[in-house]
Amino acid sequence: MGDTEVRGRVDSTSNTVDGGKRERILRAAVKVFAQKGYFGSRVSDIAEEAGIAYGLVYHYFKNKEELLLALFQESWDLLLRRIREVRASPLGAREKLRQIAAFLLKGFRADPERMEVLVVEVIRSSKILKGQTLEMIREAFHLLEEIVEEGKREGVVRKDLDSRLATSILYGALDQIITDWVLGLYPRRRDEEELALEMVDRIILGGMTPPART
Amino acid sequence: MGDTEVRGRVDSTSNTVDGGKRERILRAAVKVFAQKGYFGSRVSDIAEEAGIAYGLVYHYFKNKEELLLALFQESWDLLLRRIREVRASPLGAREKLRQIAAFLLKGFRADPERMEVLVVEVIRSSKILKGQTLEMIREAFHLLEEIVEEGKREGVVRKDLDSRLATSILYGALDQIITDWVLGLYPRRRDEEELALEMVDRIILGGMTPPART
DNA sequence: ATGCTTGTTGATTGACCAGTCAATCTACCG
């Protein structure tokens, strides 16, 4: 997940030192933020986890907040990409939504700590979210909303639903399932992700489809 | 909402001074936390908002964290009470779930700042949530789960659903809707709460009911 | 009155930590 190397130096000339330090810092930040939360984490913790000197963090990032923002943008961008990709695919609307749900739920298995930071630290911090960031969230929701609209046109989604609220309901359900996992509220079963996906499909996607003609 | 007076002195003898200072502090904390977030709030902000001296906060609460905890417990206790009340009522399972959903969504209208702190700040501090607190969350979820089980027995909920996940899906949807409102992601419409309730009912509660016999 | 308990005050303390900076190092270039 997220192996896009973004170097200190943008042009590919010179620079043999560095060795992807920026990436190292980001990965360390994910780990530390996930463990202690954003405010509970010291920049020195991150530096230590990354195995670099304290000051170097400030060579790559303006400050602690930028670090969290970069983290969010990188991860959310991945989600956005996937949503766009699915949206453009020739699948039916319901299957599209299912694919996106799967991406989020599987994403947790792939990189739980990153998901924890995303879900727990970033999305809820309206005080941190700035224009750029809010815009990315809005866009994801907007794209999902369009898929719901598409579903209405296809006849697989009830026309008496508010697409925006339907989108929030779907996203919220997924977010909560991941939060449950993060908080360790319940013992995880094997195939937990598959089961969760199935339940979301049955309840929410099922709940969106028009009632069978009688 | 939440007018249960809890005095510094527990027994009702003596104590004519005080004048509900503890309550004042709690209400001030709700306001300040909602505005600036837990970590962004200074204890002095809360004291100021409450119109009392800095040190007095520490007369009523062990520390800043206890304040957040007390806030959470007070509010969550209200939710728990309501869930128990509804659960014990003679309503059908689907109507029970609807009532609880309504309580949460209307609760936002009644005291948006309190809901904001609950939804945004508390979950975020999974690192702060201690045994006692986690237990309360678990209990609420457990009660909801039992109502879902009840629905299965009544035949208004599909038997092929995992009750626990169904519960998380319902709660998550509600939580997200409130989060949307808190973040101001969308312009609020009039009757937003009613519409939201209706959508949750159609999609999720509807999605839980067994498919019509063909 | 006298003393005890609880309430109330706000200045002070002490810890903590984000961010800076001057120094050193590494690589590359002409």
Added chain:
DNA sequence: CGGTAGATTGACTGGTCAATCAACAAGCAT
């Protein structure tokens, strides 16, 4: 080489703020 530009280091600083505390007030009991 000698020079330049970025990379890397970690000690230090300055500000912030949670928590303490000593002093004073208010109510109550005897």
